[in-house]
Amino acid sequence: MDLVRSGFTDDASGYSISQIFVALRPGVETVQGFRTRLLQNNGNHQQQDVNNLFEAYYYN
Numbered sequence: 181m182d183l184v185r186s187g188f189t190d191d192a193s194g195y196s197i198s199q200i201f202v203a204l205r206p207g208v209e210t211v212q213g214f215r216t217r218l219l220q221n222n223g224n225h226q227q228q229d230v231n232n233l234f235e236a237y238y239y240n
Contacts, residue, residue: 188236192229195222211239 195218203218215234219227234240 183238185236185238188232190229190233190236192226192233194225215239 199222200218203214203221205217208214208217211234215230219225219230
């Protein structure tokens with residue numbers, strides 16, 4: 181079971197499966213590194229919502 185912040189609503193959207201997998205390419209070794217690459221590769225699309233999603237799972 182995933183530990184997620186109580187009452188959290190995931191508002192991040194607009195990312196394709198391809199965009200997510202491209203962000204997982206070699207060189208990404210941490211969850212925070214994945215978040216950074218995902219945002220960088222996509223022009224910081226929905227940056228606040230993506231950050232909120234990672235924080236909800238306690239990956240600050």
